[in-house]
Amino acid sequence: MDELVIDPTVYATLQSTVGAEFAAELVDTFLEEASGMLAELRSARTENHADRFRRAAHSLKSNSGTFGASRLAALARELELNGLNADPAQDMDALTAIEAEYTRAAAALKDLSHG
């Protein structure tokens, strides 16, 4: 994967459009919401709920794109498009990968917004 953890030009554009302070508040909101989306992905997977799974992946993709979290967005998009895998174990691996990527993106965003 060649995508960046955070694409700095996307985040810089966001800051210049809405103001650095508002962008930082928006990051905080995202970090509050994202853990819920990740938890929703896991519970939808466990409960075999395809629609909820797709919707949570969609939300995560949409927000990641807003902040330039390109790698996270790409992983979320894959889950959205593929939906529930016939083999739940593969989805569990994908979820572990996306959670790890989220941790990296969250740390980078905190640095960017409060740096």
Next chain:
Amino acid sequence: MADAAAHLLIVDDNKVNRLLLSRSVEMQGHRAALAENGRIALEMLRREPFDLLLLDIEMPEMDGFAVLEQLKADPQLRDLPVIVTSSVEGLDNIVRCIGLGAEDYLPKPVNAVLLKARIGASLEKKRLRDQQKELVRRFATSEVAQDLQQSGFTLGGKRMHASVMFADIRSFTALVESQPPEETIELLNAYYALMFEAISSHGGVVNQMIGDGLMALFGAPLPLDDCAGRAVAAALEMSELIEQFNLERSALHKPTIHIGIGIATGEVVAGYTGTQRRATYTCIGDTVNLAARLEAHTKVARRGILIDENTQGALRDRVRTDALGAVPFKGKSAAVEIFALAPGQPA
């Protein structure tokens, strides 16, 4: 002005998206209200007026497609411009939004410059549409205005059964000469306001105003049950309103006015004439000519409201009339039976 502050509704299930979009539109000088899903959005749209809707597609409870479908089916909300903002996958989904009446589609993350341009364009279009609606409304009842909007308009006539009314102010020329022009304009405005009110409240449409005279149609452009009865009821109400108006004028030591009304019922050819650029709704035929002659004849007969035989027959004695006998009118081969409405009956 397209740049004037507008009231927008932002519908998105995602908090980050809602905050970001509302910040963007507020920075453009607009006001934004927020809804979390389609169902809440529709409730808000039905409760208060909005100028524009920014709509997400993927939402729980009621998604953007369902919102677009409901808007399309609702005559009150059908014209509300909608810009879809979504990161939904697939060109077919975008096509579906446009097919369902969305004005525009912006992919997420939404580019602020594009958003501003699209909002400006949508509001400008809405402003023009509102202006057009207002023009139609000024000259028609809400039913007719709606019909015209739904059907658009085509040049060319249609045969309809209708009652045609002509009305004007007696001795208007003498009145004009006796007072300053400003007072005449003021008088005409008050007069027209009263007449429009009486006519449209009975389902009629004023389609011509010339000086102190007006022509109104009952039963065209839209068919109307009991068009003769409605036209007569409107005429009685007009007379009553003028009487009240005169009481006020007398109290102010201003000259009173008197009106003459002629009504004829029958087949008319009604339609838009002119060109596609400038057209007027008009009505022609013997019935129209007869109504004009009856109105002119009120001076001779010294009666306020004269009606033809068809109108009188349709009343089936609900309103008292006096038969005035047959009168030879210019342009008519045979003399025409005419009737006057007996004075002093409730409108």
